[in-house]
Amino acid sequence: MSTTLERDLDLRRGFTTDASGLDLLPDALARPVTTAEVVDVLRAAAADRLAVTAAGGQTSTTGAGITDQGVLLSLRGCDRVLDLDPVARTMRCEAGVIVLEAKRHAAEQGLLLPLDPTSEPDATVGGAVACNASGARSLAWGVTRDWVRGIAVALASGEVLHLRRPGLEKNTVGYRPVQDLVDWFVGSEGTLGVVLEVEFTLLPLPSRVVGLAVPFDRAADALGFVVAARQSGEVSPRCLEYLDAAAVAIAREAQHDPHWADGAEGLVYLEQATAGEDPPLDAWLALAEAHAARTADIRVYESEAEQREAKRLRHHVPAKLYEFSGPLRAAGGRRISTDWAVPYPRLAEALAHSRQLCDAAGIERGVTFGHAGNGHPHQNFLGHDAAEVSRIEGVVAEQLRWVVAHGGTVAAEHGIGKLKRKFAHLQLSPTQVALMRAVKRELDPEGRLAPGNLF
Ligand SMILES: Cc1cc2nc3c(=O)[nH]c(=O)nc-3n(C[C@H](O)[C@H](O)[C@H](O)COP(=O)(O)OP(=O)(O)OC[C@H]3O[C@@H](n4cnc5c(N)ncnc54)[C@H](O)[C@@H]3O)c2cc1C
Known part of the structure; x- marks a missing residue:
């Protein structure tokens, strides 16, 4: 095997944490630098x-x-x-390319890789x-899945599959879930195969984008504005991000020249892209006024640099909350973050339900921010010790039951991993779980890939 497994404790310790608050030490570490070496690692692991x-x-x-468990x-x-083909608008990357680097590479050719994790x-x-x-x-x-044209993936045995979307406009052969194998691996959280390479479809870069930060004195008005913006024929936002008062306060800490209004109970950061024509600022202003926004405090972000700054402020919220997690661990505490989503018109109702649950359980209401346009907020709670973590988890479980009963999902974008396994059954029926297990058995019969994720 050309890539040896590393067992040095200090090296392994560099790979034990992510943003979950868990700390898991692998038995061995492999750090291949070519996809052929990745396959070698899988073959050697299969033998052992x-x-x-x-x-x-x-x-x-x-x-x-x-x-x-085993090898990280x-x-x-x-x-x-x-490679990047500017005519076909496709780009092929190895799996370890950083998303932002891939996007920069595409942008140099006037193209957009439409992946957007914060x-x-x-x-x-x-x-x-x-x-x-x-x-x-x-x-x-849309989501990452929509932009994946094909993948090279190595199975647990080391066998490599080169999979492409079939691209058929009509097809009646076989069950729908098996007609496109790419879809099995997208979102499989490392449980079915190791992605070696990805081919993405790209879009032209928009020629003009404007961003607006719209503050409100009442959170309900901010959420009403989001629903109206989605339903309006006058505007077409490419994002509608909501921050509650606590999230605005965190974002304000990161501002060199504070421009997200002080004391806002809710703020919506939105962007609209156009093919070159002027963005409909008057329509946005009218919509904001109709929802009692603090119009004098609306901030407009016209240049790319200004929009990067707005994005930095928005990103500061989860990054800061993530920083809070470390010190909590010593006393058995941790940060609990939710990832549920409901159909967007129900978001205000869902957040009100969550507040009621928090108040009834005597826990803080947490910090709420995120993708309101998709009915998808992130709520973050800080559990200072094991008892508080358990109370928060009880409230979250209750909220997730409500969410599923109202047409939502327990995990809209961060997946199930190890921490949210206990919630998957709220959404998936026993039949769905059995079907997933059958696929897992077929592709990874010994259950050696990403044990503990999903199942
Ligand atoms: C501050 C912050 C903000 C975030 N914002 C977002 C957001 O806006 N949207 C969002 O969707 N997520 C978000 N996340 C979650 C996370 O960043 C995403 O899920 C991201 O896609 C994970 O990529 P990664 O390379 O870090 O994967 P890792 O954390 O290393 O792994 C995640 C999963 O992918 C599997 N995996 C990784 N690489 C491969 C591979 N080559 N082949 C097979 N399986 C593989 C792993 O086994 C694991 O199951 C956020 C996280 C943080 C900390």
Whole structure:
């Protein structure tokens, strides 16, 4: 085998954490730098019947990319953009390319890679594919799955499959889920195969984008504005991000020249892209006024640099909350972050339900921010000790039951990993779980890939 397994404790310790708050020490580490070496690692692990968990940037919030069973296979060294065809608008990357780097590479050719996890400076394209990552601009662009044309994936045995979308406009052969095998691997959280390479479809870069930060005195008005913006024929947002008062306060800390209004109970950050024509600012202003926004405090972001700054502020919220997690561990506490989503018109009702549950259980209401346009907030709670963690988890479980009963999902973008396994059954029927297990058995009969994720 050309890539040896590393067992040095200090080296392994560098790969034990992600954004979940869990700390899992792998038995061995593999850091291949070519896809052929990845295959070697898998073949050697198969011979020794070792478990293998693939990892990219290790930014998972669910402990999906860390393990204490067998080999942690880091794909970060496989970081080459293999080719970009500006005419066909496609790009092929190895799995360890950082999402932001891949996007920059496409942008140099005037093209857009429409993946948008907030963690893009650290997450890899392989991780984004494995988690079917999405983000703020998924409102307009859709999720990672939509942009994957094909993948090269290595199975637990080391066998490599080169899979492409069939591209058929009509097809009646076989059950729908098996007609396109690419879809099995997208979102499979490392449990079915190790993604080696990905071919993406690209879009032209929009020629003009404007961003607006719209503050409100009442959170309900901010959420009403989001629903109206989605339903309006006058505007077409590519993102509609909501921040509650606590999230605005965190974002304000990161501002050199504070421009997100002080004391807002809710703020919506939105962007609209156009093919060159002026963005409909008057329509946005009218909509904001109709929903009692603090119009004098609306901030407009016209240049790319200004929009990057707005994105930095928005990203500061989860990054800061992530920082809070570390010190909680000593006393058995941790950060609990939710990833549920409901049909967007029900978001205000869902958040009100969550507040009621928090108040009844005597826990703090947490920090809420995220993709309101998709009915998809992130709520973050800080559990200072094991007892508080358990109370928060009880409230979260109750909320998830409500969410599923109202047409929502328990995990809209961060996947199930290890931390949210206990919630999957709220959404998946026994038949669905049995079908998933059957596929897992077929592709990974010994159950050696990413043990503990999903199942
Ligand atoms: C601050 C912050 C913000 C975030 N924002 C978003 C967001 O906006 N949207 C979003 O969707 N997620 C978000 N996340 C979660 C996370 O960043 C994404 O899920 C991301 O796609 C994970 O990529 P990664 O390279 O870090 O994967 P890792 O964390 O290393 O792994 C995640 C999963 O992917 C599997 N995996 C990784 N690489 C491969 C591979 N080559 N082949 C097979 N399986 C593989 C792992 O086994 C694991 O199951 C955020 C996380 C943080 C910390």
